[in-house]
Amino acid sequence: MHKLVQLVGQAIAYALFAVAIGYFATRPAYTHLDPDKALIKLSFSHAGQRKGECRRLTPEELAELAPNMRRPLDCPRERLPLRVELLLDGETVFQGELPPSGLAGDGASTVYRKFPVAPGQHRLNARLRDTARTEGFDYESEQDIVLEPSQVFVVDFKSALGGFIFL
Amino acid sequence: MSGLRQLSRAGLETVDNWFNRAFGPAWNPLYQLGALGWFFYWITIVSGVYLFVFFDTGINQAYESLEYITNVQWYAAGVMRSLHRYASDALIIVMMLHLMREYVMDRLRGARWFSWVTGVPLLWLVFACGISGYWMVWDVLAQYIAIASTEWLDALGIFGEPIARNFLNPQALSGRFFTLMVFIHIAVPLIMLLVMWIHIQRQTNARVNPAKGLTLGTLGMLLVLSLAEPAVSQAPADLSKVTAVVNLDWFFLAAYPLLDRVSGGTLWAVFGGATLLLLLLPWLPPKRREVPAVVDLDNCNGCGRCAADCPYTAISMEPRSDGAAFTQEAVVKDSLCVSCGLCAGACPTSTPFRRTTELIPGIDLPDLTIRALREQTLAAAAGLSGAARVLVFGCCHGPALQALRAPGVAVLELPCIALLPPSFLDFVITRKHADGVLLTGCPEGNCHHRLGIMWTEQRLAGERDPYLRKRVPRERIRACWAGVSGSRRLQKELAAFRAGLDGLGPLERERPQPASPAPGQEQEHRA
Numbered sequence: 001m002h003k004l005v006q007l008v009g010q011a012i013a014y015a016l017f018a019v020a021i022g023y024f025a026t027r028p029a030y031t032h033l034d035p036d037k038a039l040i041k042l043s044f045s046h047a048g049q050r051k052g053e054c055r056r057l058t059p060e061e062l063a064e065l066a067p068n069m070r071r072p073l074d075c076p077r078e079r080l081p082l083r084v085e086l087l088l089d090g091e092t093v094f095q096g097e098l099p100p101s102g103l104a105g106d107g108a109s110t111v112y113r114k115f116p117v118a119p120g121q122h123r124l125n126a127r128l129r130d131t132a133r134t135e136g137f138d139y140e141s142e143q144d145i146v147l148e149p150s151q152v153f154v155v156d157f158k159s160a161l162g163g164f165i166f167l
Numbered sequence: 168m169s170g171l172r173q174l175s176r177a178g179l180e181t182v183d184n185w186f187n188r189a190f191g192p193a194w195n196p197l198y199q200l201g202a203l204g205w206f207f208y209w210i211t212i213v214s215g216v217y218l219f220v221f222f223d224t225g226i227n228q229a230y231e232s233l234e235y236i237t238n239v240q241w242y243a244a245g246v247m248r249s250l251h252r253y254a255s256d257a258l259i260i261v262m263m264l265h266l267m268r269e270y271v272m273d274r275l276r277g278a279r280w281f282s283w284v285t286g287v288p289l290l291w292l293v294f295a296c297g298i299s300g301y302w303m304v305w306d307v308l309a310q311y312i313a314i315a316s317t318e319w320l321d322a323l324g325i326f327g328e329p330i331a332r333n334f335l336n337p338q339a340l341s342g343r344f345f346t347l348m349v350f351i352h353i354a355v356p357l358i359m360l361l362v363m364w365i366h367i368q369r370q371t372n373a374r375v376n377p378a379k380g381l382t383l384g385t386l387g388m389l390l391v392l393s394l395a396e397p398a399v400s401q402a403p404a405d406l407s408k409v410t411a412v413v414n415l416d417w418f419f420l421a422a423y424p425l426l427d428r429v430s431g432g433t434l435w436a437v438f439g440g441a442t443l444l445l446l447l448l449p450w451l452p453p454k455r456r457e458v459p460a461v462v463d464l465d466n467c468n469g470c471g472r473c474a475a476d477c478p479y480t481a482i483s484m485e486p487r488s489d490g491a492a493f494t495q496e497a498v499v500k501d502s503l504c505v506s507c508g509l510c511a512g513a514c515p516t517s518t519p520f521r522r523t524t525e526l527i528p529g530i531d532l533p534d535l536t537i538r539a540l541r542e543q544t545l546a547a548a549a550g551l552s553g554a555a556r557v558l559v560f561g562c563c564h565g566p567a568l569q570a571l572r573a574p575g576v577a578v579l580e581l582p583c584i585a586l587l588p589p590s591f592l593d594f595v596i597t598r599k600h601a602d603g604v605l606l607t608g609c610p611e612g613n614c615h616h617r618l619g620i621m622w623t624e625q626r627l628a629g630e631r632d633p634y635l636r637k638r639v640p641r642e643r644i645r646a647c648w649a650g651v652s653g654s655r656r657l658q659k660e661l662a663a664f665r666a667g668l669d670g671l672g673p674l675e676r677e678r679p680q681p682a683s684p685a686p687g688q689e690q691e692h693r694a
Contacts (some may be wrong), residue, residue: 009189013196014388020533021256026414032311043335045328078367080529098462112321112329150409154336166334 037116038147042086042094046156047108048130049065052076061096077106083129083137084111086155089122119147126164139163173651175271180610180652192612194381200265202377205363207261210254211296212356214247219353222303226345229305230403237399242490247567249393252416255297257389259418262293266343270448272615278369278505280449285366285508287445290508292359297419299352305345310404311413315423322431324678337406341495369503372618432472444690457506457582458533462497464488467529469495471630473510476585478617479503482530497530507616508532508586512623517635518590519544535582543593547577547598555665558601562589562608564615566654571661585619586610589626589635595675596643603643603668607657610650642671 033039049145062070064154079100093115101107122145127137139157141164147153154167186195196203221244223232236244266286269275275283298316302309318330333344369375376382401414415423426436459481460473474482474497481503484495497510509528511517517528519541526538548558553575560579561568568578581587584606592604606623614620625631627644634642647653647660 010384013186013189014384017257017260018388018392021253021260021418022392025252025256025396025398027415029412029413030415032411032424032427033411037409037411039409041335043332045332057664072370094300096174107327110328112318112331150411152336152407152409156335167338 011047019156024095033116033150036149038118038119038151038153040086040088040093040115040117040153042114042115042126042154042155043110043112044155045108045110046082046128046130046157046159048080048082048100049131049132050075051078051080077104079106079109080130080132082109082111083127085125085137086115087125087127087129088115088117090125093117117147119149119151121146124155124166126157128157128164135144141166172271172273177652180650181614182609183613183650184652190381192610194378194384195612196261196377197264197268197380197479198386198552198612199374199377199381200261201367202374203261203385204258204265205375206377206382207258208363210355210386210389211251212259214251214254215356215512219253222436224346224349226305226340226342229303229345230400230402233304233400239290239396245397246390246393248364249396249398250389251300252391252398253389255293255300256418257385257418258293259297266290272613274615275326276448276454277449278481278503281369282366283449284446285362285576286682287442289362289366290357290445291442292355292362292550294419296352296355296359297416298601299348299355301416301419302348303345303352305404306401307404307410308401308413308415310406311410312420312423313404314410315426316339319426319431319434322435326569329571330581335345340406341479350677359370369480370617371475371480376590402511403429403646427556438677448628459501459504459506460499460508460510460530460532462499462530464491464496464529466527467493467496467514468516469493469497470515470529470632471495471497472513472515473497473530476509476513476618476622478507478509478619479505483507488686499530499570505616506532506534507583507619508581509583509616509619510587511537512586512626513633514588517588517633519594520590521587532582532586535586537588539595540579540587540591543579545600547579551575551601555603555668556601557605557661557665557668558595559605559661560584560591561606562615562619564651566606566649566651568636570654575665576661581615583616583619585616585626587623587624589633592627592644593636593639596639599674602671602673603645603664605661605664606644607649609648610653611648613650640674643674 052158054073056072057074062072080101082098084094084096084098085092094113096111097104098109098111100109123142124145125142126140128139129137133139139159143166145153145166156165156167157163183195183197185239186197190196192198218236221232221236221240223229233248235389236561238245298312301312314331314334317329317334320326321329344694367375377385392427404603417422419621422434422438469484474484481500483498483500485494485498487493489496492587511528511532514528514530514534517537519526528537531537538543544558551574556575558577558579559568559571560581562584563582568580571578587606595601596606609615609620611620622631624646626633627635629635629637645660645664648659649657649660
């Protein structure tokens, strides 16, 4: 009888362990984002212009350098921060100054932001300034978009391709 | 012991007792959580190797190969996949319970810091293994994990460009990143194995295999679960869609929803702080360092019993340094010694019968020498009166002993019950200092110093040196492994024991003729 009680006790313990593992391995479901929303991702990596002007070295200066280091231009390393704005239906959803990366501030500026928005038709406007100008933007794109629920819409930027890319 | 810890320990022992009723101390899963962790680890390794045969590491083929594994070869690879998942979940459970248990039982301080500290990186490694494994399925859960993990890593600010950009959209997806995950999922378990091996290095007879019955039962449970609820993939990943609702594995991924509520940097700070706290726990607050065991070479014949019995590998046998006619001598590594006294209990020279020379054993605890123990034993026994006089030897990690004191009952507290050499029982009973001896301490299977109860029982049963002599009437010895929560049980056991002793009456022989000594006993009076 004692053995039987032991076996029943073991069976209960194993069953509880199995149920706990089996249940919590996939349940309860987690709602990460409202399924009725779409998501706009603003993400790119782009280097601003250099903070100072490049200077052409004189032939004398070049001659003083080791042969493998004779570059005609002496450019300051530090880059300007980027000024970025993203507007949806005329409303600003992101506005910021992106500092250059790197200890010397000579790397690319990067951004990775997410904005849940209602699906449907929207007008998207993206602007970027990467020079020392104080007014206006160097790149600007505007597009009418239609977003489906749960759709991921990406706003990327590649200067080589002419500016903003809407994907 | 602090009140809170005492309470927690009593609560833990209550749960232990439920499991003891069902499994018995030998199979109690709570007594072998570390060993179960090893077992689950090996299941994931074996099943993982099998799955890798059928798994296609291409980012576009991974999901399809897992569909084949799950649906076409469900009877073998499918079961293996389920075992792989559920064993890893079980590993998380036993690992967390193991951590909490060792903390509550205060098995992390002093020289035991090493096992605790080396266990902390295992937490990170186990989670890294599991998370990278889910990534490889490349379903919507993998997509969620990939994006959330890379966003979280980006919060560290160590990458030139956000690595989450690798999962921006289907065009951004690179097979190289996926290959990196496959590499991590194979490399991290190998690193884990190395750390697990280091984790048990300072333990003698470290238990890495659960009891056979428990092993079979657990494996059977996992198999039944695998057949009843097979592990399956969720919908295939699609980076053009948001993973709005996901079925998380809460054992591995419970922290991920926090990333939707707090910043990645905050979560790093929390987990980093928690890790640091765990690493510092063995020294919070600082513990008074007990004086380590000392070897007296004049009384050490290099038999090696102390080294064999030390639970913490604190004693090694080295070549003789004093010119005595023995090949070896015991050497104590002070930094590893927890002053449990198991070595003194194992030393054949630790006998209270010695009269011709001063009682100094080959190895001894300065804080409680064998000589002092003999004096305390005699003093305690001298205070006994009436019938059925009982001397109770108990360890300080077991039940409260003071309440047992009575005219016919005296108690002596030890750091561990295995500090008590069997010859003391012989001494107390055959010299009629008491009518019986009751041994008590931690619960059976859950000795604070790991091996104290086992060694004591084996010594009493004549299975381990130093043996209890056959001449000692066993009916005058009782063991009750009650634990801190077993005071009432101990009192009942003591009452029943005394009633039994009353029936036996006093020991008849004043000085019984010694029986033929057990093997090894000849060395008992070397000095």
